[in-house]
Amino acid sequence: MNACKKHFFYPMNNVIQDYAWGSYTSIEALFDIKNTTEKPQAELWMGAHPNGCSVVTINGNSVLLSDLINEDKDAFLSSPTAQSFGELPYLFKVLAAEKALSIQVHPNKQQAIEGYNKEEKAGIAINAFNRNYKDSNHKPELVYALTTYKAMNGFREFDDIISLFSSMSLPSINSLVTDFSQDPSSNGLKAFFNALLSLESEAKDTALTELVNFASQSTDELFIQIQDLIEQYPNDIGLFTPLMLNVITLQPGEAMYLKACTPHAYINGTGLEIMANSDNVLRAGLTPKYMDIDELMACTEFNSIPQSALLMEPIHIDGGMNYPIPVDDFKFSVLTPHTELPLTTQSAEILFAIDQDMIVNHTSGESVSVPKGHSIFIPAYTEQYTLQSQGKVARAFN
8 A cells, every 4th residue: 555655646547338329439529539449439437346447557557446446445435435335436437328228217225235135145146137236236326418418317297298198199008098197196107107118019019009100200309209219229118208208408518417216318418427336227118138127116216307307506616516416425526627726535536537638736746637538546545636627627526
């Protein structure tokens, strides 16, 4: 640890995940990070997650960030974080979606603990197709738009859902819509959502055919969006979800929080995403992956969220904006430190240069310049440093 403690700043080399839904061009266009593989550049991971751990260089040697932290968790993470979490408690990403991601729900902390223990006891392999819980943690998320960023988040108002489905008058599901209209409540929505997702074989094919035919004749923006999703995910029951979930387009600089137990999906765009260090996902459509409808229903809250409540209201702080997060796993700020901005560390931090290079300085004389599109790990023991950039810098901490 003593050798490592000489360093207050650790420039990071980050893994880029090539998921099929990712953009081939966005990360290169925004950050000048060349796409030499000619594969999708879907997510750039910054953190210590085992599926894509960042690397730092120490005395000419490449070291996994997780290994560095494990040398002295109290020093690198801070004692409170080490005792509470035992690891870097967040994963920070650039996410560049060309196609829609699956509709998903993340369990809350208690559900994750119970679900993980249950599957462990049942002997379901951690990489099994039908495994729901990869760990015992919750996965709250924040997304901050770098480009226009289209997503779905939370159920629409009940009357809005009923109105949209009634306007289509699809014979195969009219009885389901009628049942919901007679009980426009959380229980009614739960029954309606469950019935739609549970359609199988001929009933599912018929309902989707009717939806496709209706959407193809509509010039409404929502149904044009559904037409696009039909091309990406034909014959997928998730094609009905834009009629049930809020569809929102974030403008660059806007942010949105995604709560546990709330269905959501990213449709397209590039943004920063920060989340608790978890990989627990329950899927509800727009995916070829495993869907456990019973578990999904048990972990979903069937409450409507007004469209007006989706965007986060940042708090003005010295040097930028802070986005208030209702969990302890992570915090998030966007800074505009055009003159030297003094900052204090109380935990392990990751800084990401959004649109211009940034410079960090320590009173020891250590100074590092970081190009845009790149990041730096700052241990808790750094205590105080200054930051300067002519652009925006994202700060992840806890």
